[in-house]
Amino acid sequence: MTVHNLPAVNATLNGLSAVFLTAGFIAIKRGNKFAHRNCMISAVVTSAIFLGCYLTYHATVKTVTHFVEPAWFKPIYLTILLTHTVLAAIIVPLIIITIAFRFEKVVSSRNKLASIIGFLAAAFVLIGLALAFFLGISRTNLSHWNIADEISGALFALSLIMGIVSVLLFLFESHKKIAHWTWPLWVYVSVTGVVIYLLLYQIFPQK
Numbered sequence: 001m002t003v004h005n006l007p008a009v010n011a012t013l014n015g016l017s018a019v020f021l022t023a024g025f026i027a028i029k030r031g032n033k034f035a036h037r038n039c040m041i042s043a044v045v046t047s048a049i050f051l052g053c054y055l056t057y058h059a060t061v062k063t064v065t066h067f068v069e070p071a072w073f074k075p076i077y078l079t080i081l082l083t084h085t086v087l088a089a090i091i092v093p094l095i096i097i098t099i100a101f102r103f104e105k106v107v108s109s110r111n112k113l114a115s116i117i118g119f120l121a122a123a124f125v126l127i128g129l130a131l132a133f134f135l136g137i138s139r140t141n142l143s144h145w146n147i148a149d150e151i152s153g154a155l156f157a158l159s160l161i162m163g164i165v166s167v168l169l170f171l172f173e174s175h176k177k178i179a180h181w182t183w184p185l186w187v188y189v190s191v192t193g194v195v196i197y198l199l200l201y202q203i204f205p206q207k
Helices: 003-029 033-060 071-100 104-108 110-137 142-171 175-203
Strands: none
Touching: 003 033, 003 175, 033 071, 033 175, 071 142, 071 175, 104 110, 110 142
């Protein structure tokens, strides 16, 4: 297997995640908390492996496959891709908080934690801006700029996730309440991940 096989692997992982999420939902509806916990842990692990494979693929393969033909289906594909991408970014902090709310200490001190995490998110933004500015103006070649840019980008991404986590801690007060949002969005992201692969590589393979 090569890095070019990773899109198929990613689609498989997304499919598995959707299966585990569905099984976990059925289990909790039947009152089987043990099976629910195991299914959700499996979904988290599967999604984490997917994220690693996804980042590996895009860091290794510089050419991105774009949907071009058929032209009539392109708007539909782009709509699916846009909603998938946006919700994939949102689902990460949602999953983090949903898991964290399984611990009573987190629930009891959620406002304090939200304030601390929000402060750290703002600090990371300032650090990222300062890093981009100082390393950017002092760069001697393109490679130095790329390193500064990547570090700053990582800090901004981390601060965004932490900022959303902070807001979610203020908005929700229990595992059950936030799970009502996390589960359907997570399923949508997993299923559309499979759909995007099928459209791009199987149903309408792009040249």
